[in-house]
Each structure stands twice: as structure tokens, then as C-alpha cells.
Amino acid sequence: AQSVSQHNHHVIxxxxxxxxxxxxxxxxxxxxxxxYVQYPGQHLQLLLKYFSxxxxxxxxxxxxxxxxxxxxxxxxxxxxVQWSDTAEYFCAVNARGDYKLSFxxxxxxxxxx
Amino acid sequence: GAGVSQxxxxxxxxxxxxxxxxxDPISGHTALYWYRQSLGQGPEFLIYxxxxxxxxxxxxxxxxxFAVRPEGSVSTLKIQRTERGDSAVYLCASxxxxxxxxxxxxxxxxxxxxx
Numbered sequence: 522a523q524s525v526s527q528h529n530h531h532v533i534x535x536x537x538x539x540x541x542x543x544x545x546x547x548x549x550x551x552x553x554x555x556x557y558v559q560y561p562g563q564h565l566q567l568l569l570k571y572f573s574x575x576x577x578x579x580x581x582x583x584x585x586x587x588x589x590x591x592x593x594x595x596x597x598x599x600x601x602v603q604w605s606d607t608a609e610y611f612c613a614v615n616a617r618g619d620y621k622l623s624f625x626x627x628x629x630x631x632x633x634x
Numbered sequence: 635g636a637g638v639s640q641x642x643x644x645x646x647x648x649x650x651x652x653x654x655x656x657x658d659p660i661s662g663h664t665a666l667y668w669y670r671q672s673l674g675q676g677p678e679f680l681i682y683x684x685x686x687x688x689x690x691x692x693x694x695x696x697x698x699x700f701a702v703r704p705e706g707s708v709s710t711l712k713i714q715r716t717e718r719g720d721s722a723v724y725l726c727a728s729x730x731x732x733x734x735x736x737x738x739x740x741x742x743x744x745x746x747x748x749x
Binding site for chain 2: 611622627
């Protein structure tokens with residue numbers, strides 16, 4: 522079974538600061554990788570996903586993530602955050618060929634105006 | 635179009651009672667999933683339906699939990715003899731089909747509180 526670890530529980534930033542959220546997974550086989558976001562009062566929605574190919578993937582709202590296979594990592598980045606990026610961010614993986622998502626515990630990001 | 639809907643949004647019950655949580659997936663999505671999110675944790679897989687059948691119920695914590703999807707659309711998660719430890723947000727998701735590549739679209743969840 523896969524497991525996912527997110528390093529930061531709560532991150533507080535000022536607007537225009539850069540954001541990087543760590544995500545590591547443990548699984549011996551090939552995985553698909555996802556970042557989901559949950560804005561206050563809203564449901565989980567997909568930010569970006571990686572299946573194969575270019576390890577740097579771009580998602581919605583200016584987010585990107587880099588898959589580093591040797592480090593089992595899939596860190597999320599945004600060069601300049603906005604107040605509207607305040608949300609909870611979840612990293613998730615599934616094994617190639619499996620539908621079950623395994624989620625990390627989430628990172629709450631608070632952006633101060 | 636309409637997303638995944640879940641009812642009720644909140645449910646408060648007493649220990650030992652029976653509860654039903656409903657999920658209405660996106661029209662045309664054959665795959666449906668239930669997850670449970672406890673406080674401070676990410677969602678954890680409970681059960682997966684492909685069409686009407688429960689293809690994988692390996693995440694159900696015990697036999698007090700049961701889910702159905704009789705017509706391949708709406709699903710109901712049923713919890714018997716609720717315990718305080720069942721308190722959590724129950725999330726439903728659906729996808730076009732049950733492959734690892736299809737995006738899972740999540741509903742708003744039902745917050746269950748067992749007193």
C-alpha cells in the first residue's frame with residue numbers, strides 16, 4: 522500500500538511570497554500523483570496531476586509541481602501567492618492501475634493580505 | 635454541469651443509532667467512491683463501485699458499515715450502531731470510469747457527529 526507524507530501542517534505567508542509544499546510518498550511501483558485543494562467552505566478540487574512524461578507539471582491558478590522519482594517527491598510550488606490561495610492542500614497518489622487515492626494529512630496555507 | 639452532491643450536509647446522531655448518507659454522482663460517471671476524512675487527516679478510502687457492484691470494499695472499517703448503489707447512480711452509505719469514533723466527514727467522489735487516470739470529482743461531504 523502507498524503512504525503519503527506532507528511535511529508542513531500549517532504555512533503562513535504574505536501575499537506575493539513564494540510557496541513550496543513538500544510531499545513524499547512511499548511505494549515501490551509506478552504511481553500517479555495529484556495535488557488537490559480545498560478552499561474554505563468548498564469541496565476538494567484537482568489542482569494538477571502527473572502520470573508520465575515531463576516531471577514538471579503545470580496546473581490551474583499558476584501552480585506547478587515537480588516529480589523527482591529518486592526522492593519519491595512531488596512538491597507543489599507557486600512563485601507568488603495571493604490572498605485567494607488560502608486553502609488546505611492535499612497531496613495524493615495512486616498506484617498505476619489502481620483507482621484508490623491515498624492522501625497526505627494536508628497542509629493549511631494562510632496567505633495574509 | 636452539476637457536480638457531485640451529498641445529503642445531508644450535516645448529521646448529528648446519538649451513539650448506537652443508524653444513519654444513512656446519500657451521494658448523487660455526476661451524470662454519466664460509472665465509478666463512485668466513498669472516503670472518510672477524520673479531523674486533521676486526509677481522506678481515507680472506504681469503498682469503490684463500478685456500476686451497481688461494490689468492486690472494492692477493502693476500506694470499510696468493520697461490518698457496521700455498508701454501502702449500496704442499486705441502479706448504478708445514487709449511492710447510500712449506511713452505518714449501523716454508530717460509535718463516537720465514526721464522527722468524521724464522509725466524502726463521495728465519482729469519475730467517468732474506474733481507472734487510475736480518471737479524475738475523481740469530490741462532493742462537499744457529509745459531516746457526521748456521533749454524540
